[in-house]
Structures are given as C-alpha cells and as structure tokens.
Amino acid sequence: MTLYQPFLDYAIAYMRSRLDLQPYPIPTGFESKSAVVGKGKNQEEVVTTSYAFQTSKLRQIRAAHVQGGNSLQVLNFVIFPRLNYDLPFFGADLVTLPGGHLIALDMQPLFRDEPTYQAKYTEPILPIFHSHQQHLSWGGDFPEEARPFFSPAFLWTRPQETTVVETQVFAAFKDYLKAYLDFVEQAEALTDSQNLAAIEQAQLRYLRYRAEKDPARGMFKRFYGAEWTEEYIHGFLFDLERKLTAVN
Numbered sequence: 001m002t003l004y005q006p007f008l009d010y011a012i013a014y015m016r017s018r019l020d021l022q023p024y025p026i027p028t029g030f031e032s033k034s035a036v037v038g039k040g041k042n043q044e045e046v047v048t049t050s051y052a053f054q055t056s057k058l059r060q061i062r063a064a065h066v067q068g069g070n071s072l073q074v075l076n077f078v079i080f081p082r083l084n085y086d087l088p089f090f091g092a093d094l095v096t097l098p099g100g101h102l103i104a105l106d107m108q109p110l111f112r113d114e115p116t117y118q119a120k121y122t123e124p125i126l127p128i129f130h131s132h133q134q135h136l137s138w139g140g141d142f143p144e145e146a147r148p149f150f151s152p153a154f155l156w157t158r159p160q161e162t163t164v165v166e167t168q169v170f171a172a173f174k175d176y177l178k179a180y181l182d183f184v185e186q187a188e189a190l191t192d193s194q195n196l197a198a199i200e201q202a203q204l205r206y207l208r209y210r211a212e213k214d215p216a217r218g219m220f221k222r223f224y225g226a227e228w229t230e231e232y233i234h235g236f237l238f239d240l241e242r243k244l245t246a247v248n
C-alpha cells in the first residue's frame with residue numbers, strides 16, 4: 001500500500017498544468033535511498049524518494065516520500081517561494097506510523113501576526129479550512145514553539161481511519177494546493193529593500209526552526225545513519241542557508 005502516492009502524483013500533475021516546472025537539483029545520493037530494517041519476519045525495506053522543482057516565483061518545490069510498508073508511509077511536501085515574494089510556504093506533512101495517521105496541512109505565514117498579511121494570505125483560505133475542518137477533528141497538542149509558524153487555517157488532525165485520509169484529507173490537500181497556486185499566480189515581485197530584508201529573515205527563521213526540529217530526524221537516523229540524515233536535512237530538505245552562502 002502506498003497511501004500517499006496519489007497525493008504526490010496529483011500534486012505534480014496539477015502543478016505541471018499551471019506552472020512552468022523546471023527541475024531543481026537533488027544532491028547526488030539523495031534522489032532515492034533504501035535500507036532494510038527490522039528483524040526476521042518483520043524485515044521491511046524502507047525507501048525514501050525525493051522530488052524537486054522550481055519556477056520563476058518558487059525557489060524550491062520539494063517532496064520526500066518515505067515508503068516502508070502499511071505502517072510506515074510519509075509524504076512531506078513543502079514549497080519555498082523565492083525571496084522577492086511575500087508568499088507563504090505551502091506545507092504538507094502526511095504521516096502514517098504504527099501509532100496511526102498524523103496530518104498537517106497549511107499555508108505557513110512569513111508574518112503570522114500582521115493584519116495586512118493575514119488579510120492577504122489567511123482570510124481567503126478560511127472558508128476552505130472550515131469546510132474541511134468539519135470532517136477532520138483537531139489533532140490535539142503540538143509543540144508550542146511551532147505555533148508562530150502555522151496560520152489560523154492550519155489543518156491538523158489524526159484520523160483513525162485510512163479511508164478518511166484517502167477521501168477527506170485528499171480533498172483538503174487538493175483545495176489547499178489550488179488556493180496556493182492562485183496566490184502564486186497573483187503574486188508580484190517586491191523590490192523594496194526593507195521588505196526584502198524582512199522576507200529573508202522570516203524565511204531563515206522558518207527554515208532554521210524546521211531543520212533543527214525536524215520530527216523525522218530520529219526516523220531517518222535509524223534507517224540511514226546520522227551522516228546521511230544531517231546532509232539530507234541541511235543539503236536538501238531545508239537548504240536555504242546553504243544556497244545563500246553559496247552565492248555570497
């Protein structure tokens with residue numbers, strides 16, 4: 001069973017239909033990684049596949065797809081806009097572990113508490129949020145320090161049933177991605193140096209938080225070792241700092 005393959009296939013096809021997707025380089029050795037984990041009858045191959053694209057407005061569109069049998073399926077899909085746009089991040093963390101499903105879907109704001117930013121990038125998606133939240137109950141506690149990085153339209157749920165993931169969560173994923181590409185279509189490049197500096201700081205704040213607190217770090221270390229994991233996190237999943245220092 002590959003629960004999240006349809007999400008990935010849909011996202012790539014849909015983005016191709018609306019954007020001029022260009023490839024984004026994936027560091028050698030990180031396109032696909034596999035390991036055999038567990039003992040005896042419980043042995044399972046865990047394969048992590050990476051995908052990455054870019055466009056004139058989006059610096060990095062990337063996905064990590066982890067497949068390790070029925071009780072280990074993960075799709076982490078994030079879009080990082082270029083630094084001269086005030087666009088939010090598109091963030092999807094779709095996680096199935098032995099303990100169940102964990103779904104995080106959001107357009108993560110650069111400036112969480114600025115009313116003009118909220119009016120531009122959160123209020124328009126609240127109707128979509130509410131229409132899906134009715135079917136997807138709040139997922140409960142999540143790290144307090146992560147709060148500034150989520151919008152009021154944060155869809156956060158732990159469905160009991162796999163069919164809920166296949167139907168309601170998939171529908172929400174499609175609606176959020178469509179709304180995000182609508183924002184991208186409308187976005188205009190900024191040139192004011194104060195705006196640009198604020199955006200860079202906000203992107204770095206987000207990126208450092210996610211790289212440092214990546215909830216998948218433990219899992220990846222167990223499967224593929226510490227060295228591969230740190231390089232994957234800093235060299236691919238959350239690579240902005242490396243890219244900034246590379247040009248300077």
Ligand code: DBV
Binds near residue numbers: 074076150
């Ligand atoms: N999460 C990632 C990446 C993953 C990934 C790159 C490639 O950022 C997977 C894989 N997320 C993943 C896994 C778990 C979670 C959990 C494997 C389960 C970890 C475990 O239980 O062992 C949203 N993801 C979570 C949790 C949250 C998120 C809130 C629960 C964490 C917890 O309980 O401690 N998405 C995640 C997050 C941000 C985000 C924290 C922050 C901005 O965008």
